[in-house]
Amino acid sequence: MSDEKLPARNENFAEWYNQLVLRAEMADYAPVRGCMVVRPYGWTLWENMTAALDRRFKETGHTNAAFPMLIPLSFFEKEKEHVEGFSPQLAVVTHGGGEKLEEPLAVRPTSETIIGYMYSKWIKSWRDLPVLINQWGSVLRWEIRTKLFLRTAEFYWQEGHTAHISEQEAREETLRMLEVYRDFAVTECAIPVLSGYKSETEKFAGAVHSTSIEAMMQDKRALQAGTSHYFGQNFARAFDIQYLDRANTLQHCWTTSWGLSTRMVGAIIMVHGDDQGLVLPPRLAPIQAVIVPIYKNDEEKEKVLEAARRMDALLKASGVRTHLDDREEVTPGFKFNDWELRGVPLRIEIGPKDVQAASVALARRDRPGRAGKSTVAETAGAATVTALLSEIQAGMLAAATAFRDSNIHHPSTYSELVDVLSDGWAFAWWCGSARCEAQVKEETKATTRCIPLEGQPDGAGHCIVCGEKATTKVYFARAY
Amino acid sequence: MSDEKLPARNENFAEWYNQLVLRAEMADYAPVRGCMVVRPYGWTLWENMTAALDRRFKETGHTNAAFPMLIPLSFFEKEKEHVEGFSPQLAVVTHGGGEKLEEPLAVRPTSETIIGYMYSKWIKSWRDLPVLINQWGSVLRWEIRTKLFLRTAEFYWQEGHTAHISEQEAREETLRMLEVYRDFAVTECAIPVLSGYKSETEKFAGAVHSTSIEAMMQDKRALQAGTSHYFGQNFARAFDIQYLDRANTLQHCWTTSWGLSTRMVGAIIMVHGDDQGLVLPPRLAPIQAVIVPIYKNDEEKEKVLEAARRMDALLKASGVRTHLDDREEVTPGFKFNDWELRGVPLRIEIGPKDVQAASVALARRDRPGRAGKSTVAETAGAATVTALLSEIQAGMLAAATAFRDSNIHHPSTYSELVDVLSDGWAFAWWCGSARCEAQVKEETKATTRCIPLEGQPDGAGHCIVCGEKATTKVYFARAY
Numbered sequence: 001m002s003d004e005k006l007p008a009r010n011e012n013f014a015e016w017y018n019q020l021v022l023r024a025e026m027a028d029y030a031p032v033r034g035c036m037v038v039r040p041y042g043w044t045l046w047e048n049m050t051a052a053l054d055r056r057f058k059e060t061g062h063t064n065a066a067f068p069m070l071i072p073l074s075f076f077e078k079e080k081e082h083v084e085g086f087s088p089q090l091a092v093v094t095h096g097g098g099e100k101l102e103e104p105l106a107v108r109p110t111s112e113t114i115i116g117y118m119y120s121k122w123i124k125s126w127r128d129l130p131v132l133i134n135q136w137g138s139v140l141r142w143e144i145r146t147k148l149f150l151r152t153a154e155f156y157w158q159e160g161h162t163a164h165i166s167e168q169e170a171r172e173e174t175l176r177m178l179e180v181y182r183d184f185a186v187t188e189c190a191i192p193v194l195s196g197y198k199s200e201t202e203k204f205a206g207a208v209h210s211t212s213i214e215a216m217m218q219d220k221r222a223l224q225a226g227t228s229h230y231f232g233q234n235f236a237r238a239f240d241i242q243y244l245d246r247a248n249t250l251q252h253c254w255t256t257s258w259g260l261s262t263r264m265v266g267a268i269i270m271v272h273g274d275d276q277g278l279v280l281p282p283r284l285a286p287i288q289a290v291i292v293p294i295y296k297n298d299e300e301k302e303k304v305l306e307a308a309r310r311m312d313a314l315l316k317a318s319g320v321r322t323h324l325d326d327r328e329e330v331t332p333g334f335k336f337n338d339w340e341l342r343g344v345p346l347r348i349e350i351g352p353k354d355v356q357a358a359s360v361a362l363a364r365r366d367r368p369g370r371a372g373k374s375t376v377a378e379t380a381g382a383a384t385v386t387a388l389l390s391e392i393q394a395g396m397l398a399a400a401t402a403f404r405d406s407n408i409h410h411p412s413t414y415s416e417l418v419d420v421l422s423d424g425w426a427f428a429w430w431c432g433s434a435r436c437e438a439q440v441k442e443e444t445k446a447t448t449r450c451i452p453l454e455g456q457p458d459g460a461g462h463c464i465v466c467g468e469k470a471t472t473k474v475y476f477a478r479a480y
Numbered sequence: 481m482s483d484e485k486l487p488a489r490n491e492n493f494a495e496w497y498n499q500l501v502l503r504a505e506m507a508d509y510a511p512v513r514g515c516m517v518v519r520p521y522g523w524t525l526w527e528n529m530t531a532a533l534d535r536r537f538k539e540t541g542h543t544n545a546a547f548p549m550l551i552p553l554s555f556f557e558k559e560k561e562h563v564e565g566f567s568p569q570l571a572v573v574t575h576g577g578g579e580k581l582e583e584p585l586a587v588r589p590t591s592e593t594i595i596g597y598m599y600s601k602w603i604k605s606w607r608d609l610p611v612l613i614n615q616w617g618s619v620l621r622w623e624i625r626t627k628l629f630l631r632t633a634e635f636y637w638q639e640g641h642t643a644h645i646s647e648q649e650a651r652e653e654t655l656r657m658l659e660v661y662r663d664f665a666v667t668e669c670a671i672p673v674l675s676g677y678k679s680e681t682e683k684f685a686g687a688v689h690s691t692s693i694e695a696m697m698q699d700k701r702a703l704q705a706g707t708s709h710y711f712g713q714n715f716a717r718a719f720d721i722q723y724l725d726r727a728n729t730l731q732h733c734w735t736t737s738w739g740l741s742t743r744m745v746g747a748i749i750m751v752h753g754d755d756q757g758l759v760l761p762p763r764l765a766p767i768q769a770v771i772v773p774i775y776k777n778d779e780e781k782e783k784v785l786e787a788a789r790r791m792d793a794l795l796k797a798s799g800v801r802t803h804l805d806d807r808e809e810v811t812p813g814f815k816f817n818d819w820e821l822r823g824v825p826l827r828i829e830i831g832p833k834d835v836q837a838a839s840v841a842l843a844r845r846d847r848p849g850r851a852g853k854s855t856v857a858e859t860a861g862a863a864t865v866t867a868l869l870s871e872i873q874a875g876m877l878a879a880a881t882a883f884r885d886s887n888i889h890h891p892s893t894y895s896e897l898v899d900v901l902s903d904g905w906a907f908a909w910w911c912g913s914a915r916c917e918a919q920v921k922e923e924t925k926a927t928t929r930c931i932p933l934e935g936q937p938d939g940a941g942h943c944i945v946c947g948e949k950a951t952t953k954v955y956f957a958r959a960y
Contacts, residue, residue, distance in 0.1 A: 028598065030548045031555075032585060037598055040543035040613060047544060063520035064527060068510045068634055069549070069587075069618060070571070075511075091550070092575040093587065096633075097622030098568055105512060107549075107573065107587070118508065118517055127809060133520060138549060138617070142577030153576075154548055329607060 006341075008275050013219040017270060018148070024278050024342050026265070027148045034143045034153030038262065041342065042149075044286035046156065046265055050136065052188045052284070053158065053260065056180045062132040062160060067114050069137070070105040075113035078238040082112065085205020089141040091153070107140040112206065112231075112257055115161045116239035123253060125244045126165055130173075134160040149266035150223070150480050157261035163241055163253040167232070170254035174230040175453075177258040178211045181226035189264065190281040190396040191215050191271050192404055193225060194475060196450030201434050204257075208232040214449040214475065216404045217270040220424050222449045222477035225267050228258035266480075271400050272366075278343025279365055281396055282389040288321045289385055290344045294332045294351035307355045311348060311381055318382040320389070340365065345392050346385060366392050366399075408475070417464050417476065421446040425477040427455075429470035431463035439465055440476060449475040486821075488755050493699040497750060498628070504758050504822050506745070507628045514623045514633030518742065521822065522629075524766035526636065526745055530616065532668045532764070533638065533740065536660045542612040542640060547594050549617070550585040555593035558718040562592065565685020569621040571633070587620040592686065592711075592737055595641045596719035603733065605724045606645055610653075614640040629746035630703070630960050637741035643721055643733040647712070650734035654710040655933075657738040658691045661706035669744065670761040670876040671695050671751050672884050673705060674955060676930030681914050684737075688712040694929040694955065696884045697750040700904050702929045702957035705747050708738035746960075751880050752846075758823025759845055761876055762869040768801045769865055770824045774812045774831035787835045791828060791861055798862040800869070820845065825872050826865060846872050846879075888955070897944050897956065901926040905957040909950035911943035919945055920956060929955040 006023070007015045021027050026042035029035075038046065054064075070093060076083045086109045093105040108114065119131060136158045143153045160177060164170040178195050185193040193213035203210035207229040215225045235241070236252040245251050272279040282288050293308040295301040305326065312324045323344075325335050332349075339347060349361040360381055364372035376384045408427055409420035420426050421444040430436060430448065437448050451474045463470040486503070487495045501507050506522035509515075518526065534544075550573060556563045566589045573585040588594065599611060616638045623633045640657060644650040658675050665673040673693035683690035687709040695705045715721070716732040725731050752759040762768050773788040775781040785806065792804045803824075805815050812829075819827060829841040840861055844852030856864045889900035890907055900906050901924040910916060910928065917928050931954045943950040 028601070031552060031594065031597055032548055032550045035548040035550060037548065038546040040545045043545045044543060063524060065520045065523045066518040066618075066636060068512055068515035068517065069620070070512045070515060070634065072511060088578055090575075090577075091573050091585075093571050094574045095570075095572040095584075097570075097624070104575075105571075114511065117511055121508070138546075140549070144577070154550065156546060 021148045034146050036148050036152045048284045053184055057134050062134045065133045067111050069108050071108050071114045073104050073106055079206045082206035091140050091142055109139055109141045111159055112235055116235045119163050120240045123243050126246055129165045131163040134158055149262050155261050157259050159259045162256045167254050170256050171230055174228045174256045178228040181213045181260055185213055188283050189268050192401040194452050196452035199448045201437055204229045206234055212450050215267050220407050222479040223267050225264050226260035231255045277341035280343035282345040282393045285345050287323045287344045288389055289346040289348055290339045291324045291348045292332055292335050300352045303355045304350055308350050314382050320385055366396055418444055425475055427473055427475055428464040429461035430474040431468040431470045436465035446476045446478045449477050501628045514626050516628050516632045528764045533664055537614050542614045545613045547591050549588050551588050551594045553584050553586055559686045562686035571620050571622055589619055589621045591639055592715055596715045599643050600720045603723050606726055609645045611643040614638055629742050635741050637739050639739045642736045647734050650736050651710055654708050654736045658708040661693045661740055665693055668763050669748050672881040674932050676932035679928045681917055684709045686714055692930050695747050700887050702959040703747050705744050706740035711735045757821035760823035762825040762873045765825050767803045767824045768869055769826040769828055770819045771804045771828045772812055772815050780832045783835045784830055788830050794862050846875055894944055898924055905955055907953055907955055908944040909941035910954040911948040911950045916945035926956045926958045929957050
């Protein structure tokens, strides 16, 4: 890290983000345009996220598998909307083993097509259903502009692909996985996302409908942080995914797909970070508590390090992810700044006076200054740290929720809508027409984010754009 | 699965393997030539393997990260041997986002080049060393012939890449990771591999030297199951990976890389499988014990299923990975065959008589027939199953070790060497010359596998090919 201060969030949010990602060693730019390198600290955070998600996938009956990264270009032609959506973004392999290929191959931008092809081989009977498979990996969608974690050509994600015996079962799966994402975002990331249906304009290429979780960043822009799609029989028809039902009649399956990517890492940074750096939610933080020994001479050093090692072992035994920072070439002050930049939830300082008093000093990352400081007896260290980590996690969610709620407005006229969208979200009646959506986008740069599943008022109203009858309210916001 | 029997191993080992992989639903052929799909059962096995390896990597101080899959073609030119080794195998992206790229990009066949490039940006000082990073993912090496898990264009693996302050440290790292692989193979896969140095001919393109673990399949062919390479300063020079040492002098780093892939899944199949199907080592098996309820009428069914569910819960609570096969559309006999094909280590049968006697019947996958059967009181079920799984794991390693040792020969003349290599391995004196290696390969199709770290005799001997002085013995074998 360098000693320079980060730009302030309220002066230049974009620059604050870019510098923070680099200086906290979360990620770096790759030599190939549009691509990123996820560095160990960023990847460890992502690993903790994948573990929390994977556990939820398995609890809901899914298993993982792996499908090839190369897909014949002709596969994309089979679903009309899908090819229109993805063709402009493909990276194409034309040569292999020194020779020109007969058919060019795309590096997968998403895997509905190749997985659909395999499902058509595997699924024969109602006994083979449902098929509930997830894949962890990376995909490639050609991008010129790069914003680390948020917009890169190659990005890391999981993509679930399921096939079902009925429309109802597939629709239930779509919403089940949306709820898994919502729960993951809220519980693990401390991000109070809103979940709901995307508009026709904003849906996935080839879906009957798409759903998403939407998060508010500190610059009040929205980030779509996970999507779950219901395909009806579109892909089953395109790829001949058919089964014999109990009456021995051939039927097309109903399919879904759902994905969440390293964008969510960007969301965690932009929802919780402050001008000193990252603020990571304890449940996901690579390091939950960092121990910094403080001493002036060899005599003090010996005693302090002994106490520090004792605390480190005590906490590790309690399942806390700790790191003892015993570097000798930098000062404690440098270490404080360094770990603040990296967003470690709790700092534990141990100096000669602490050793004498058999206590340790704690400093919370989420509450700067005196308010976040406390002293605790060494013997109570593990219990206190564990409790504090839970308290920090809850506090971060509460703070993000309060911020979100205070920035969602309820305009009742179009001019109010335009007004609030310059610095916040709007929740307003919408007739559902693409024309009204387009007008808002044209005049405010805001798009519809989602028609929420929960929080819809009873009855009906009038579209905030055209005044026609509207049965649902939608969130409008400028988005990443 | 189909009801047809597998080909017998001793009649057609290759066909036995191919059919087994498909019918046990471990993997399937992809629509792109040379590529495979790893199906959920195969991928779950691989996940258990990756967890066991990843734990060992972290215990030895490594963390994971992610580097791009696309590498500028020019990067391969920087290391002379490396480009010669990998150029013929590259898949090349020439178009992105609908336009021709200025510089073509290779899909990574291995990541020394792009990781070396990033290390040169990250490493400045001795304080930054060592860098100990691993990456999980897939790579692509153009292949026309496909053999699932053993030879595919895209395959899954991990690749560790480390940079060090001294030659000694890098050499130690190379051997440390070789030992991690050996321990993983022996302890988790129950495969008694031999570890040692590769010959100059067989080493990795760009390495100073390569080391490997080598396993014997049941057809007595060798499989290289993991490699660890010492690069000296070759890649550091090619990619300017330099650091300021404590005396403020610029030095090149010493680097290593090490990888283990889904080939190891193939090894597990070919070392342990029998004519009935897979035999999976309990420590890695996706399902360790399958419970099959047996009943003739509804009254029996109710009681039997109740006992089966009780046993399932009991075993799960003890940490055993169980599956209760309560399918109604197939017979118990079909289930027995099905789970034998899939190599589940232990089968637990529960019928009306078992319920009455408060016992369950156990059948070991590794010991067909009566020898592998026992009955145990329900109350002792969890303890017995846990103990049996350990016994099976140990038994599988012992059997594979005995098979290996009885098929390693110690020829003392060249004609004996040629003779034994038609159906086994040879351990013999070798002068180290590529010419003698080439002669053996030409006349027997066998290659040098490794010069083992352990088991070298004291003193010296005479090369079994040319009769010149030799200081080490080497394993010769025909290999996959």
